[in-house]
Amino acid sequence: xxxxxxxxxxxxxxxxxxxxxxxxxxxxxxxxxxxxxxxxxxxxxxxxxxxxxxxxxxxxxxxxxxxxxxxxxxxxxxxxxxxxxxxxxxxxxxxxxxxxxxxxxxxxxxxxxxxxxxxxxxxxxxxxxxxxxxxxxxxxxxxxxxxxxxxxxxxxxxxxxxxxxxxxxxxxxxxxxxxxxxxxxxxxxxxxxxxxxxxxxxxxxxxxxxxxxxxxxxxxxxxxxxxxxxxxxxxxxxxxxxxxxxxxxxxxxxxxxxxxxxxxxxxx
Amino acid sequence: xxxxxxxxxxxxxxxxxxxxxxxxxxxxxxxxxxxxxxxxxxxxxxxxxxxxxxxxxxxxxxxxxxxxxxxxxxxxxxxxxxxxxxxxxxxxxxxxxxxxxxxxxxxxxxxxxxxxxxxxxxxxxxxxxxxxxxxxxxxxxxxxxxxxxxxxxxxxxxxxxxxxxxxxxxxxxxxxxxxxxxxxxxxxxxxxxxxxxxxxxxxxxxxxxxxxxxxxxx
Numbered sequence: 001x002x003x004x005x006x007x008x009x010x011x012x013x014x015x016x017x018x019x020x021x022x023x024x025x026x027x028x029x030x031x032x033x034x035x036x037x038x039x040x041x042x043x044x045x046x047x048x049x050x051x052x053x054x055x056x057x058x059x060x061x062x063x064x065x066x067x068x069x070x071x072x073x074x075x076x077x078x079x080x081x082x083x084x085x086x087x088x089x090x091x092x093x094x095x096x097x098x099x100x101x102x103x104x105x106x107x108x109x110x111x112x113x114x115x116x117x118x119x120x121x122x123x124x125x126x127x128x129x130x131x132x133x134x135x136x137x138x139x140x141x142x143x144x145x146x147x148x149x150x151x152x153x154x155x156x157x158x159x160x161x162x163x164x165x166x167x168x169x170x171x172x173x174x175x176x177x178x179x180x181x182x183x184x185x186x187x188x189x190x191x192x193x194x195x196x197x198x199x200x201x202x203x204x205x206x207x208x209x210x211x212x213x214x215x216x217x218x219x220x221x222x223x224x225x226x227x228x229x230x231x232x233x234x235x236x237x238x239x240x241x242x243x244x245x246x247x248x249x250x251x252x253x254x255x256x257x258x259x260x261x262x263x264x265x266x267x268x
Numbered sequence: 269x270x271x272x273x274x275x276x277x278x279x280x281x282x283x284x285x286x287x288x289x290x291x292x293x294x295x296x297x298x299x300x301x302x303x304x305x306x307x308x309x310x311x312x313x314x315x316x317x318x319x320x321x322x323x324x325x326x327x328x329x330x331x332x333x334x335x336x337x338x339x340x341x342x343x344x345x346x347x348x349x350x351x352x353x354x355x356x357x358x359x360x361x362x363x364x365x366x367x368x369x370x371x372x373x374x375x376x377x378x379x380x381x382x383x384x385x386x387x388x389x390x391x392x393x394x395x396x397x398x399x400x401x402x403x404x405x406x407x408x409x410x411x412x413x414x415x416x417x418x419x420x421x422x423x424x425x426x427x428x429x430x431x432x433x434x435x436x437x438x439x440x441x442x443x444x445x446x447x448x449x450x451x452x453x454x455x456x457x458x459x460x461x462x463x464x465x466x467x468x469x470x471x472x473x474x475x476x477x478x479x480x481x482x483x484x485x486x
Contacts, residue, residue, distance in 0.1 A: 026313035034450045036313070089314060134449045205449065224390050224447060231316065238306055238315045241377055 001158035003078035031127035039167035057193035058113035086180035096158030117198035119190035142198035216249035316374035323367035392443030399436035
Protein backbone atom coordinates (compact mmCIF):
# COMPACT_ATOMS: atom_id res chain seq x y z
CA UNK A 1 0.00 0.00 0.00
CA UNK A 2 2.26 2.78 -1.23
CA UNK A 3 1.63 6.41 -0.33
CA UNK A 4 2.85 9.56 -2.04
CA UNK A 5 4.73 12.29 -0.20
CA UNK A 6 2.24 14.49 1.61
CA UNK A 7 2.03 18.25 1.09
CA UNK A 8 0.34 18.78 4.47
CA UNK A 9 2.42 20.81 6.93
CA UNK A 10 3.90 18.64 9.67
CA UNK A 11 3.02 15.48 7.76
CA UNK A 12 6.46 13.89 7.92
CA UNK A 13 8.73 14.11 10.93
CA UNK A 14 12.40 13.47 10.22
CA UNK A 15 12.84 11.52 13.47
CA UNK A 16 14.00 7.93 13.47
CA UNK A 17 11.12 5.62 12.64
CA UNK A 18 10.23 2.98 15.24
CA UNK A 19 11.03 -0.57 14.22
CA UNK A 20 8.14 -2.37 12.54
CA UNK A 21 8.52 -5.25 14.99
CA UNK A 22 8.02 -2.95 17.98
CA UNK A 23 5.14 -1.01 16.40
CA UNK A 24 3.29 -4.25 15.68
CA UNK A 25 4.00 -6.15 18.90
CA UNK A 26 3.57 -3.47 21.58
CA UNK A 27 -0.04 -2.37 21.26
CA UNK A 28 -3.06 -1.26 23.20
CA UNK A 29 -6.15 -2.77 21.59
CA UNK A 30 -8.26 -3.97 24.50
CA UNK A 31 -10.72 -5.89 22.37
CA UNK A 32 -7.85 -8.38 22.06
CA UNK A 33 -6.52 -8.23 25.61
CA UNK A 34 -5.02 -5.72 28.00
CA UNK A 35 -1.38 -6.83 27.81
CA UNK A 36 0.75 -5.03 25.27
CA UNK A 37 1.58 -8.35 23.63
CA UNK A 38 -2.03 -9.59 23.51
CA UNK A 39 -3.21 -7.81 20.33
CA UNK A 40 -0.35 -9.21 18.23
CA UNK A 41 -1.16 -12.69 19.53
CA UNK A 42 -4.95 -12.55 19.35
CA UNK A 43 -5.92 -10.19 16.55
CA UNK A 44 -5.42 -12.72 13.76
CA UNK A 45 -9.08 -13.70 14.23
CA UNK A 46 -10.28 -10.28 13.07
CA UNK A 47 -11.94 -10.49 9.63
CA UNK A 48 -11.17 -7.34 7.65
CA UNK A 49 -13.00 -8.37 4.46
CA UNK A 50 -15.79 -7.68 3.74
CA UNK A 51 -15.78 -4.46 5.79
CA UNK A 52 -18.26 -1.64 5.69
CA UNK A 53 -18.05 1.76 7.35
CA UNK A 54 -21.41 3.32 7.98
CA UNK A 55 -21.56 7.10 7.89
CA UNK A 56 -24.63 8.48 9.61
CA UNK A 57 -26.05 11.30 11.67
CA UNK A 58 -26.09 14.96 10.73
CA UNK A 59 -24.94 14.71 7.11
CA UNK A 60 -26.61 15.38 3.79
CA UNK A 61 -25.30 12.16 2.25
CA UNK A 62 -25.20 9.35 4.78
CA UNK A 63 -24.21 5.96 3.48
CA UNK A 64 -22.32 2.72 3.72
CA UNK A 65 -18.80 2.67 2.39
CA UNK A 66 -17.21 -0.63 1.50
CA UNK A 67 -13.54 -0.72 2.43
CA UNK A 68 -12.49 -0.97 -1.23
CA UNK A 69 -14.41 2.20 -2.04
CA UNK A 70 -12.81 4.01 0.89
CA UNK A 71 -9.37 2.96 -0.33
CA UNK A 72 -10.10 4.68 -3.65
CA UNK A 73 -11.79 7.77 -2.26
CA UNK A 74 -8.64 9.90 -2.23
CA UNK A 75 -4.97 9.43 -3.12
CA UNK A 76 -2.89 7.64 -0.49
CA UNK A 77 -0.27 9.72 1.27
CA UNK A 78 2.54 8.74 3.59
CA UNK A 79 2.44 10.50 6.95
CA UNK A 80 5.26 9.99 9.41
CA UNK A 81 3.77 10.90 12.78
CA UNK A 82 4.91 10.82 16.35
CA UNK A 83 2.54 8.69 18.45
CA UNK A 84 2.35 9.54 22.15
CA UNK A 85 0.49 7.11 24.40
CA UNK A 86 -1.20 8.50 27.50
CA UNK A 87 0.80 5.88 29.45
CA UNK A 88 4.06 7.74 28.80
CA UNK A 89 5.67 6.02 25.83
CA UNK A 90 5.97 7.07 22.22
CA UNK A 91 6.80 5.82 18.73
CA UNK A 92 7.34 7.28 15.27
CA UNK A 93 5.17 5.55 12.68
CA UNK A 94 4.86 5.95 8.92
CA UNK A 95 1.16 5.69 8.12
CA UNK A 96 -0.63 5.44 4.78
CA UNK A 97 -3.97 7.13 4.28
CA UNK A 98 -5.52 10.46 3.50
CA UNK A 99 -6.95 13.36 5.47
CA UNK A 100 -10.26 12.44 7.08
CA UNK A 101 -11.57 15.73 5.69
CA UNK A 102 -11.73 14.12 2.23
CA UNK A 103 -14.41 11.72 3.46
CA UNK A 104 -16.15 14.36 5.55
CA UNK A 105 -16.45 16.72 2.58
CA UNK A 106 -17.89 13.92 0.52
CA UNK A 107 -20.79 13.26 2.93
CA UNK A 108 -21.53 16.98 3.45
CA UNK A 109 -22.13 17.55 7.15
CA UNK A 110 -25.11 19.70 8.13
CA UNK A 111 -24.60 23.04 9.84
CA UNK A 112 -25.52 21.65 13.25
CA UNK A 113 -22.95 18.84 13.10
CA UNK A 114 -20.45 19.83 15.81
CA UNK A 115 -18.75 16.52 16.58
CA UNK A 116 -17.70 13.34 14.86
CA UNK A 117 -17.98 10.02 16.62
CA UNK A 118 -15.97 6.92 15.67
CA UNK A 119 -17.22 3.49 16.62
CA UNK A 120 -14.91 0.47 16.66
CA UNK A 121 -16.12 -3.01 15.79
CA UNK A 122 -17.26 -4.98 18.85
CA UNK A 123 -17.57 -8.57 17.72
CA UNK A 124 -17.29 -11.03 20.60
CA UNK A 125 -16.75 -13.88 18.13
CA UNK A 126 -13.52 -12.46 16.75
CA UNK A 127 -12.51 -10.15 19.60
CA UNK A 128 -12.01 -12.30 22.69
CA UNK A 129 -12.01 -9.47 25.23
CA UNK A 130 -15.21 -7.76 24.10
CA UNK A 131 -17.41 -8.66 27.02
CA UNK A 132 -14.70 -8.13 29.59
CA UNK A 133 -15.62 -5.36 31.96
CA UNK A 134 -12.55 -3.26 31.28
CA UNK A 135 -14.47 -0.82 29.07
CA UNK A 136 -17.97 -0.23 27.84
CA UNK A 137 -18.09 -1.80 24.37
CA UNK A 138 -18.09 -0.83 21.59
CA UNK A 139 -15.07 1.44 21.87
CA UNK A 140 -16.17 4.96 20.98
CA UNK A 141 -13.98 7.93 20.29
CA UNK A 142 -14.73 11.41 19.02
CA UNK A 143 -13.41 14.70 17.77
CA UNK A 144 -14.71 18.20 17.50
CA UNK A 145 -15.63 19.04 13.89
CA UNK A 146 -12.67 21.38 13.38
CA UNK A 147 -10.30 18.75 14.79
CA UNK A 148 -11.75 16.12 12.47
CA UNK A 149 -11.39 18.50 9.50
CA UNK A 150 -7.77 19.34 10.30
CA UNK A 151 -5.52 18.09 7.48
CA UNK A 152 -3.29 16.22 9.95
CA UNK A 153 -6.20 14.04 11.08
CA UNK A 154 -5.67 10.92 9.05
CA UNK A 155 -7.97 8.18 7.87
CA UNK A 156 -5.40 5.41 7.74
CA UNK A 157 -5.33 2.07 5.94
CA UNK A 158 -1.67 1.16 6.15
CA UNK A 159 1.65 1.57 7.91
CA UNK A 160 5.26 1.02 6.83
CA UNK A 161 4.03 0.80 3.23
CA UNK A 162 1.81 -2.19 4.00
CA UNK A 163 -1.83 -2.79 4.76
CA UNK A 164 -2.53 -2.23 8.49
CA UNK A 165 -1.83 -5.30 10.60
CA UNK A 166 -4.93 -6.34 12.53
CA UNK A 167 -3.42 -5.38 15.89
CA UNK A 168 -2.87 -1.86 14.64
CA UNK A 169 -6.52 -1.29 13.75
CA UNK A 170 -7.14 -2.91 10.37
CA UNK A 171 -8.66 -2.28 7.97
CA UNK A 172 -9.28 1.39 8.68
CA UNK A 173 -8.53 3.66 11.60
CA UNK A 174 -8.09 7.27 12.61
CA UNK A 175 -4.71 8.78 13.50
CA UNK A 176 -4.73 12.09 15.37
CA UNK A 177 -1.06 12.81 16.02
CA UNK A 178 -1.40 15.66 18.53
CA UNK A 179 -3.64 13.69 20.90
CA UNK A 180 -2.90 10.75 23.16
CA UNK A 181 -3.04 7.50 21.24
CA UNK A 182 -6.35 6.25 22.62
CA UNK A 183 -8.13 9.08 20.76
CA UNK A 184 -7.20 7.40 17.47
CA UNK A 185 -9.95 4.81 17.13
CA UNK A 186 -9.11 1.52 15.43
CA UNK A 187 -11.05 -0.88 13.18
CA UNK A 188 -13.83 1.62 12.58
CA UNK A 189 -17.30 0.47 11.54
CA UNK A 190 -19.27 3.66 12.08
CA UNK A 191 -18.69 7.39 11.74
CA UNK A 192 -21.50 9.48 13.15
CA UNK A 193 -21.95 13.25 13.02
CA UNK A 194 -23.57 14.69 16.10
CA UNK A 195 -24.47 17.96 17.72
CA UNK A 196 -23.46 16.84 21.22
CA UNK A 197 -20.03 15.74 22.41
CA UNK A 198 -19.95 11.95 22.05
CA UNK A 199 -19.52 9.85 25.21
CA UNK A 200 -16.08 8.37 24.61
CA UNK A 201 -14.89 5.04 26.00
CA UNK A 202 -12.09 6.12 28.33
CA UNK A 203 -13.94 9.24 29.39
CA UNK A 204 -16.85 7.06 30.49
CA UNK A 205 -14.48 4.71 32.32
CA UNK A 206 -12.60 7.44 34.24
CA UNK A 207 -13.70 11.00 33.45
CA UNK A 208 -11.23 12.58 35.86
CA UNK A 209 -8.33 10.83 34.12
CA UNK A 210 -9.25 10.93 30.44
CA UNK A 211 -10.86 14.05 29.09
CA UNK A 212 -12.64 14.41 25.75
CA UNK A 213 -9.80 16.49 24.31
CA UNK A 214 -6.81 14.51 25.60
CA UNK A 215 -4.36 16.66 23.70
CA UNK A 216 -0.75 15.75 24.41
CA UNK A 217 0.29 18.29 27.00
CA UNK A 218 3.43 18.07 29.15
CA UNK A 219 2.04 20.71 31.53
CA UNK A 220 -1.12 18.85 32.47
CA UNK A 221 -0.36 15.67 34.37
CA UNK A 222 -2.48 12.59 34.40
CA UNK A 223 -3.88 12.39 37.95
CA UNK A 224 -1.68 9.36 38.56
CA UNK A 225 1.50 10.24 36.71
CA UNK A 226 3.50 13.02 35.10
CA UNK A 227 3.10 13.68 31.38
CA UNK A 228 6.26 15.79 31.19
CA UNK A 229 8.41 13.04 29.71
CA UNK A 230 8.03 9.96 27.57
CA UNK A 231 9.93 6.83 26.71
CA UNK A 232 10.60 6.44 23.00
CA UNK A 233 10.17 2.77 22.22
CA UNK A 234 13.24 1.12 20.77
CA UNK A 235 15.54 4.01 21.57
CA UNK A 236 18.90 2.83 22.95
CA UNK A 237 17.35 0.06 25.03
CA UNK A 238 17.29 -0.03 28.78
CA UNK A 239 19.53 2.92 29.55
CA UNK A 240 17.92 5.50 27.26
CA UNK A 241 17.00 8.75 28.94
CA UNK A 242 13.35 9.68 28.63
CA UNK A 243 12.48 12.50 26.25
CA UNK A 244 10.68 15.67 27.10
CA UNK A 245 7.11 15.52 25.85
CA UNK A 246 6.25 18.34 23.45
CA UNK A 247 3.13 20.51 23.56
CA UNK A 248 0.52 18.99 21.24
CA UNK A 249 3.11 16.27 20.64
CA UNK A 250 5.18 18.73 18.61
CA UNK A 251 2.27 19.78 16.38
CA UNK A 252 1.57 23.06 18.16
CA UNK A 253 2.33 25.12 15.09
CA UNK A 254 -0.25 23.24 13.08
CA UNK A 255 -3.04 22.76 15.64
CA UNK A 256 -2.45 25.30 18.42
CA UNK A 257 -4.98 27.74 16.98
CA UNK A 258 -7.78 25.16 17.34
CA UNK A 259 -7.56 25.69 21.10
CA UNK A 260 -6.92 29.44 21.25
CA UNK A 261 -8.44 30.88 24.40
CA UNK A 262 -9.29 27.48 25.86
CA UNK A 263 -8.20 26.54 29.38
CA UNK A 264 -6.30 23.35 28.61
CA UNK A 265 -6.06 22.43 32.29
CA UNK A 266 -9.82 22.33 32.48
CA UNK A 267 -10.29 20.86 29.00
CA UNK A 268 -7.73 18.10 29.42
CA UNK B 269 20.87 -51.64 58.68
CA UNK B 270 17.17 -52.06 58.17
CA UNK B 271 16.31 -49.27 60.61
CA UNK B 272 18.83 -46.87 59.02
CA UNK B 273 17.40 -47.56 55.58
CA UNK B 274 13.88 -47.11 56.86
CA UNK B 275 14.83 -43.82 58.48
CA UNK B 276 16.45 -42.66 55.29
CA UNK B 277 13.29 -43.39 53.35
CA UNK B 278 11.17 -41.55 55.85
CA UNK B 279 13.45 -38.53 55.94
CA UNK B 280 11.65 -35.78 54.02
CA UNK B 281 13.28 -34.34 50.97
CA UNK B 282 13.56 -30.87 52.51
CA UNK B 283 15.97 -32.16 55.16
CA UNK B 284 18.45 -33.22 52.51
CA UNK B 285 21.69 -31.21 52.81
CA UNK B 286 21.27 -30.06 49.20
CA UNK B 287 17.78 -28.66 49.79
CA UNK B 288 18.89 -25.19 50.79
CA UNK B 289 21.49 -24.70 48.04
CA UNK B 290 18.91 -25.98 45.58
CA UNK B 291 16.27 -23.52 46.75
CA UNK B 292 18.87 -20.75 46.65
CA UNK B 293 19.72 -21.55 43.05
CA UNK B 294 16.09 -21.82 42.02
CA UNK B 295 15.35 -18.48 43.66
CA UNK B 296 18.10 -16.84 41.62
CA UNK B 297 16.77 -18.16 38.31
CA UNK B 298 14.27 -15.33 37.67
CA UNK B 299 17.05 -12.82 38.30
CA UNK B 300 19.41 -14.68 35.98
CA UNK B 301 16.74 -14.88 33.29
CA UNK B 302 16.00 -11.15 33.46
CA UNK B 303 19.70 -10.30 33.51
CA UNK B 304 20.23 -12.42 30.42
CA UNK B 305 17.24 -10.75 28.75
CA UNK B 306 18.59 -7.30 29.56
CA UNK B 307 22.06 -8.08 28.21
CA UNK B 308 20.80 -9.88 25.11
CA UNK B 309 18.15 -7.17 24.54
CA UNK B 310 15.37 -9.74 24.68
CA UNK B 311 12.99 -7.90 27.00
CA UNK B 312 10.66 -6.70 24.24
CA UNK B 313 9.75 -3.27 22.92
CA UNK B 314 9.82 -1.60 26.33
CA UNK B 315 12.62 -3.31 28.25
CA UNK B 316 12.49 -0.93 31.22
CA UNK B 317 8.80 -1.58 31.77
CA UNK B 318 9.25 -5.32 31.37
CA UNK B 319 12.11 -5.42 33.85
CA UNK B 320 10.38 -3.30 36.48
CA UNK B 321 7.11 -5.24 36.24
CA UNK B 322 8.77 -8.66 36.25
CA UNK B 323 10.76 -7.78 39.37
CA UNK B 324 7.52 -6.64 41.01
CA UNK B 325 5.83 -9.91 40.04
CA UNK B 326 8.68 -11.92 41.54
CA UNK B 327 8.55 -9.90 44.73
CA UNK B 328 4.89 -10.81 45.13
CA UNK B 329 5.57 -14.45 44.37
CA UNK B 330 8.34 -14.70 46.94
CA UNK B 331 6.18 -12.85 49.45
CA UNK B 332 3.47 -15.49 48.96
CA UNK B 333 6.03 -18.29 49.30
CA UNK B 334 7.46 -16.78 52.49
CA UNK B 335 4.03 -16.39 54.04
CA UNK B 336 3.10 -19.93 52.99
CA UNK B 337 5.87 -21.53 55.06
CA UNK B 338 4.13 -21.36 58.45
CA UNK B 339 0.69 -22.56 57.32
CA UNK B 340 2.20 -25.37 55.24
CA UNK B 341 4.52 -26.62 57.99
CA UNK B 342 1.67 -26.54 60.50
CA UNK B 343 -0.91 -28.21 58.28
CA UNK B 344 1.54 -30.86 57.09
CA UNK B 345 3.05 -31.20 60.58
CA UNK B 346 6.51 -30.60 59.15
CA UNK B 347 8.04 -28.03 61.48
CA UNK B 348 11.44 -28.42 59.79
CA UNK B 349 10.14 -26.47 56.78
CA UNK B 350 10.80 -23.34 58.83
CA UNK B 351 14.43 -23.61 57.81
CA UNK B 352 13.54 -22.16 54.39
CA UNK B 353 11.59 -19.21 55.68
CA UNK B 354 14.49 -16.83 56.18
CA UNK B 355 15.93 -17.51 52.74
CA UNK B 356 12.56 -16.97 51.08
CA UNK B 357 12.03 -13.79 53.05
CA UNK B 358 15.43 -12.48 52.04
CA UNK B 359 14.75 -13.28 48.40
CA UNK B 360 11.52 -11.30 48.69
CA UNK B 361 13.66 -8.39 49.83
CA UNK B 362 16.22 -9.07 47.09
CA UNK B 363 13.55 -8.78 44.40
CA UNK B 364 11.82 -5.77 45.96
CA UNK B 365 15.18 -3.97 46.21
CA UNK B 366 15.89 -4.73 42.54
CA UNK B 367 12.33 -3.60 41.69
CA UNK B 368 13.02 -0.27 43.40
CA UNK B 369 16.46 0.11 41.80
CA UNK B 370 15.05 -0.68 38.34
CA UNK B 371 12.25 1.86 38.80
CA UNK B 372 14.64 4.53 40.12
CA UNK B 373 17.18 3.93 37.40
CA UNK B 374 15.29 2.99 34.24
CA UNK B 375 12.05 4.86 34.85
CA UNK B 376 13.26 7.91 36.76
CA UNK B 377 16.84 8.19 35.47
CA UNK B 378 18.16 8.26 39.07
CA UNK B 379 16.83 11.80 39.48
CA UNK B 380 16.10 11.75 43.19
CA UNK B 381 14.12 14.98 43.06
CA UNK B 382 11.83 13.40 40.46
CA UNK B 383 11.59 10.21 42.49
CA UNK B 384 10.54 12.16 45.60
CA UNK B 385 7.92 14.02 43.55
CA UNK B 386 6.70 10.76 42.02
CA UNK B 387 6.32 9.14 45.44
CA UNK B 388 4.27 12.12 46.60
CA UNK B 389 2.17 12.24 43.43
CA UNK B 390 1.24 8.64 42.80
CA UNK B 391 -0.44 6.80 45.66
CA UNK B 392 0.55 3.41 44.29
CA UNK B 393 4.22 4.43 44.26
CA UNK B 394 3.87 5.74 47.81
CA UNK B 395 2.31 2.50 48.99
CA UNK B 396 4.97 0.43 47.24
CA UNK B 397 7.72 2.56 48.73
CA UNK B 398 6.18 2.27 52.19
CA UNK B 399 6.15 -1.52 51.81
CA UNK B 400 9.82 -1.43 50.87
CA UNK B 401 10.66 0.72 53.90
CA UNK B 402 8.78 -1.70 56.15
CA UNK B 403 10.69 -4.64 54.75
CA UNK B 404 14.09 -3.08 55.28
CA UNK B 405 14.30 -3.60 59.08
CA UNK B 406 13.07 -7.16 58.61
CA UNK B 407 15.88 -7.94 56.18
CA UNK B 408 18.35 -6.13 58.44
CA UNK B 409 17.40 -8.26 61.45
CA UNK B 410 17.24 -11.59 59.70
CA UNK B 411 20.49 -13.07 61.04
CA UNK B 412 20.76 -15.08 64.26
CA UNK B 413 22.65 -12.49 66.26
CA UNK B 414 19.95 -9.90 65.59
CA UNK B 415 17.33 -12.32 66.86
CA UNK B 416 19.34 -12.88 70.02
CA UNK B 417 20.05 -9.18 70.46
CA UNK B 418 16.40 -8.21 70.09
CA UNK B 419 15.07 -11.14 72.07
CA UNK B 420 12.69 -13.49 70.37
CA UNK B 421 9.38 -11.85 71.40
CA UNK B 422 10.46 -8.44 70.18
CA UNK B 423 11.96 -9.89 67.03
CA UNK B 424 8.73 -11.77 66.44
CA UNK B 425 6.65 -8.64 66.94
CA UNK B 426 8.84 -6.70 64.53
CA UNK B 427 8.60 -9.39 61.89
CA UNK B 428 4.82 -9.37 62.02
CA UNK B 429 5.23 -6.25 59.90
CA UNK B 430 5.34 -8.69 57.00
CA UNK B 431 1.52 -8.88 57.25
CA UNK B 432 1.32 -5.13 56.67
CA UNK B 433 3.80 -5.51 53.81
CA UNK B 434 1.49 -8.06 52.21
CA UNK B 435 -1.49 -5.71 52.42
CA UNK B 436 0.53 -2.76 51.09
CA UNK B 437 2.01 -4.89 48.34
CA UNK B 438 -1.34 -6.05 47.05
CA UNK B 439 -2.72 -2.51 47.30
CA UNK B 440 0.28 -1.31 45.25
CA UNK B 441 -0.46 -3.90 42.58
CA UNK B 442 -4.20 -3.20 42.66
CA UNK B 443 -3.71 0.54 42.21
CA UNK B 444 -1.20 0.01 39.47
CA UNK B 445 -3.70 -2.07 37.54
CA UNK B 446 -6.73 0.05 38.48
CA UNK B 447 -6.13 2.43 35.58
CA UNK B 448 -6.99 -0.31 33.16
CA UNK B 449 -9.67 -1.96 35.31
CA UNK B 450 -7.57 -5.04 34.90
CA UNK B 451 -7.83 -7.00 38.12
CA UNK B 452 -7.59 -10.65 37.11
CA UNK B 453 -3.99 -11.14 38.23
CA UNK B 454 -4.44 -8.88 41.23
CA UNK B 455 -7.32 -11.11 42.33
CA UNK B 456 -5.14 -14.23 42.14
CA UNK B 457 -2.45 -12.76 44.39
CA UNK B 458 -5.04 -11.19 46.69
CA UNK B 459 -6.78 -14.56 47.07
CA UNK B 460 -3.52 -16.36 47.87
CA UNK B 461 -2.51 -13.74 50.42
CA UNK B 462 -6.02 -13.70 51.90
CA UNK B 463 -5.84 -17.46 52.43
CA UNK B 464 -2.36 -17.24 53.97
CA UNK B 465 -3.26 -14.40 56.32
CA UNK B 466 -6.77 -15.71 56.96
CA UNK B 467 -5.35 -19.07 57.97
CA UNK B 468 -3.30 -17.34 60.69
CA UNK B 469 -6.36 -15.60 62.10
CA UNK B 470 -8.37 -18.79 61.99
CA UNK B 471 -5.53 -20.80 63.52
CA UNK B 472 -5.26 -18.44 66.42
CA UNK B 473 -8.99 -18.18 67.05
CA UNK B 474 -9.28 -21.95 67.03
CA UNK B 475 -6.93 -22.31 69.98
CA UNK B 476 -7.68 -19.29 72.11
CA UNK B 477 -6.06 -20.74 75.21
CA UNK B 478 -2.67 -21.23 73.66
CA UNK B 479 0.32 -19.01 73.38
CA UNK B 480 0.92 -17.81 69.81
CA UNK B 481 2.99 -20.28 67.92
CA UNK B 482 5.98 -18.03 67.38
CA UNK B 483 6.39 -17.13 71.01
CA UNK B 484 6.11 -20.79 71.82
CA UNK B 485 9.02 -21.54 69.57
CA UNK B 486 11.19 -19.10 71.46
